[in-house]
Amino acid sequence: MTVEITNALPDIPRIYTAISEWLACMVYVAVVPRTVSLRRTLCMGALGLAVLIGLQYFAGTLPITFWILGMCLAFAAMWAIVRLASGIGKRTALFLTARAFVLAEMVASLHWQIDSFIRPSSAPLWRLQPVLALIGIYGICFAGAWLAERHSFRGDETITPTMRDAVTTSIITIITFAMSNLSFVSTNTPFSGTVGQEVFYIRTLVDLCGFLILYAQQEQIRQTRATLELASINASLQSQHAEYLQSKENIEAMGRLAHDLKHQIVALRAELDPQQASAQFERLEASVNEYSAQQHSGNPVLDVILTTKTRTCADRGITFTAVADGKLLAGMDSMDIATLFGNALDNAIEAASRVADLERRIIKLALFQQGQFVVVRVENYFEAPLKHDAIGNLTTTKRDKTAHGFGVKSIRHIARSYGGELTITPQNHWFELHVLIPLPLARIS
Amino acid sequence: MRAIRIGVVEDDPTHCQRLLDYLNRYQEESGERFTVSVFDDGAKIAENYVPMYDILLMDIQMKQMDGIDAAREIRKRDDSVVIVFITSAPQYAINGYEVGALSFLLKPVPWFGFQQEMARSIAQVRRNTDESMLVDTGTSSLRLVLADIVYFESIRHTIVIHTLSGKLSISSSLKKLEEQLEGRSFFRSNSCYLVNLDHVTGVQESDCVMSTGETLRISRPRKKEFLAALTNHVGTGR
Numbered sequence: 001m002t003v004e005i006t007n008a009l010p011d012i013p014r015i016y017t018a019i020s021e022w023l024a025c026m027v028y029v030a031v032v033p034r035t036v037s038l039r040r041t042l043c044m045g046a047l048g049l050a051v052l053i054g055l056q057y058f059a060g061t062l063p064i065t066f067w068i069l070g071m072c073l074a075f076a077a078m079w080a081i082v083r084l085a086s087g088i089g090k091r092t093a094l095f096l097t098a099r100a101f102v103l104a105e106m107v108a109s110l111h112w113q114i115d116s117f118i119r120p121s122s123a124p125l126w127r128l129q130p131v132l133a134l135i136g137i138y139g140i141c142f143a144g145a146w147l148a149e150r151h152s153f154r155g156d157e158t159i160t161p162t163m164r165d166a167v168t169t170s171i172i173t174i175i176t177f178a179m180s181n182l183s184f185v186s187t188n189t190p191f192s193g194t195v196g197q198e199v200f201y202i203r204t205l206v207d208l209c210g211f212l213i214l215y216a217q218q219e220q221i222r223q224t225r226a227t228l229e230l231a232s233i234n235a236s237l238q239s240q241h242a243e244y245l246q247s248k249e250n251i252e253a254m255g256r257l258a259h260d261l262k263h264q265i266v267a268l269r270a271e272l273d274p275q276q277a278s279a280q281f282e283r284l285e286a287s288v289n290e291y292s293a294q295q296h297s298g299n300p301v302l303d304v305i306l307t308t309k310t311r312t313c314a315d316r317g318i319t320f321t322a323v324a325d326g327k328l329l330a331g332m333d334s335m336d337i338a339t340l341f342g343n344a345l346d347n348a349i350e351a352a353s354r355v356a357d358l359e360r361r362i363i364k365l366a367l368f369q370q371g372q373f374v375v376v377r378v379e380n381y382f383e384a385p386l387k388h389d390a391i392g393n394l395t396t397t398k399r400d401k402t403a404h405g406f407g408v409k410s411i412r413h414i415a416r417s418y419g420g421e422l423t424i425t426p427q428n429h430w431f432e433l434h435v436l437i438p439l440p441l442a443r444i445s
Numbered sequence: 446m447r448a449i450r451i452g453v454v455e456d457d458p459t460h461c462q463r464l465l466d467y468l469n470r471y472q473e474e475s476g477e478r479f480t481v482s483v484f485d486d487g488a489k490i491a492e493n494y495v496p497m498y499d500i501l502l503m504d505i506q507m508k509q510m511d512g513i514d515a516a517r518e519i520r521k522r523d524d525s526v527v528i529v530f531i532t533s534a535p536q537y538a539i540n541g542y543e544v545g546a547l548s549f550l551l552k553p554v555p556w557f558g559f560q561q562e563m564a565r566s567i568a569q570v571r572r573n574t575d576e577s578m579l580v581d582t583g584t585s586s587l588r589l590v591l592a593d594i595v596y597f598e599s600i601r602h603t604i605v606i607h608t609l610s611g612k613l614s615i616s617s618s619l620k621k622l623e624e625q626l627e628g629r630s631f632f633r634s635n636s637c638y639l640v641n642l643d644h645v646t647g648v649q650e651s652d653c654v655m656s657t658g659e660t661l662r663i664s665r666p667r668k669k670e671f672l673a674a675l676t677n678h679v680g681t682g683r
């Protein structure tokens with residue numbers, strides 16, 4: 001592939017390319033959360049290095065017309081390494097490999113450019129100085145890339161990129177690669193360099209631009225996602241609060257109604273023959289009592305939510321039992337209480353409603369103190385299979401993925417804003433949601 | 446495995462009979478063995494209560510002494526018995542947390558709900574029974590009850606076991622202990638601590654507060670994982 005270059009500088013040795021490709025893969029394996037054991041990552045990493053070196057030498061034996069094929073093979077191998085060593089999904093792996101590929105090209109090119117500048121072309125490759133230069137330049141570049149990308153990919157979960165993001169990434173990568181290597185294919189284009197050093201410089205620069213564009217793209221994806229998520233969490237906060245206000249009004253109205261009814265009964269009873277009507281009226285009174293029966297947990301906001309959800313559950317044939325020390329929530333914002341319990345119970349009700357056997361539609365709620373912690377536990381029996389994403393996180397089983405699945409997120413958001421945490425354990429058909437918040441309850445962020 | 450001792454406290458004979466039938470059915474289906482005692486009022490079990498039961502199935506509305514009051518009396522003498530309230534009025538049971546009863550059954554009790562609650566209560570009884578580990582102090586071997594261990598501390602090549610009754614040094618490593626105690630309530634909060642989550646009573650910024658009042662540093666990268674493990678542990682605990 002160096003045929004067209006005027007002063008025919010030798011191009012990057014195959015082994016360097018392989019090392020660079022491998023290191024780039026490892027950078028991305030290191031920045032995404034692993035879902036496979038460390039041992040597997042290490043084994044796959046070691047195996048990957050051997051495969052990449054092997055492939056590079058194999059590609060070296062192919063005629064120059066198969067050069068593109070060689071690059072495609074290397075890319076495929078990198079994709080397999082990233083995927084197998086980290087356990088992420090296919091599309092995410094493609095997304096990362098594209099970045100790794102451009103990064104590898106850039107670092108290898110930069111190093112070779114510097115190397116061919118400081119080392120006389122006749123000097124051997126494997127002396128102390130050039131090897132030190134290799135280690136130094138690769139080390140600094142990949143460490144830098146790791147630091148930069150760690151920031152972009154950090155978080156508990158790698159979110160699978162959308163098809164559009166994956167396509168954009170692929171296009172950027174292909175263009176970067178094509179433009180950076182144009183001079184090696186033909187010097188006779190408006191975008192080609194003709195002098196060796198110049199050709200190397202063009203390649204490094206184009207690769208750098210490609211890498212920066214990909215970095216900026218990831219940054220933008222992250223921003224968009226965060227904004228969307230926040231908007232959804234806020235919308236869910238608002239809707240739970242609105243529902244709370246509505247319920248509060250309804251319940252108050254119901255209370256007044258019950259109160260009035262009681263007075264009417266008293267009046268009626270005075271008029272009629274007490275002996276005969278007594279039994280009937282008692283029954284009437286009991287039913288009114290039942291209607292006015294409200295949960296008294298010790299927190300007015302929680303009472304409203306429990307009362308509302310108890311009615312919803314009754315309508316859907318769900319047995320809902322709650323043990324709750326509402327006084328524990330004294331330091332919590334009423335909107336947060338409404339959102340936390342509202343969402344947790346809505347999710348449970350949604351899942352329990354799908355259970356066919358009415359006897360098995362069960363939801364249990366517990367709010368209690370343990371040590372210096374407030375503990376919330378909401379459990380429901382379920383039958384529908386849960387869906388997990390590529391790395392084992394629960395995802396919504398509802399159709400509209402963008403609108404749902406934020407219930408749990410907003411609960412976690414609230415728990416964390418009070419310095420607490422949320423966990424979910426589905427086991428033996430019981431879906432358990434736990435929230436733990438350190439006392440005294442106070443917002444920390 | 447020994448039989449599980451169950452107290453049924455219920456004043457309505459029909460409901461009581463239903464519970465006894467369910468207990469028999471549960472024994473047949475699960476292979477568990479029960480020893481059942483029946484009381485027809487809260488006062489009868491609370492008076493001269495002996496902490497010998499594993500599980501109490503307790504009605505709330507009873508004539509002389511209601512279930513909540515009886516449970517309160519019982520709790521003065523027995524921390525570990527699992528109390529399951531059975532009531533027709535959920536608003537009475539909402540305060541169950543006062544006596545450590547975190548769920549209850551609604552009358553008329555359906556078989557499925559009963560079975561699930563029993564399974565959970567039995568699991569809790571089994572957890573309560575003291576698990577222990579053998580440690581080699583160099584001169585002798587000792588049996589330590591896991592519940593008494595507050596945390597393990599690694600100081601150079603020795604491990605100091607902090608128990609409720611004092612300290613003990615052994616030569617081992619936290620890594621080994623961590624493996625040995627896998628699936629128990631222990632969590633590695635720091636390069637030198639393996640703490641018993643049962644004894645964590647609070648978290649203050651980057652420290653966890655132990656039941657003994659000691660505060661132990663949680664390493665920054667483990668903080669999130671620590672909180673998650675604790676949340677899970679405390680949430681599933683009772």
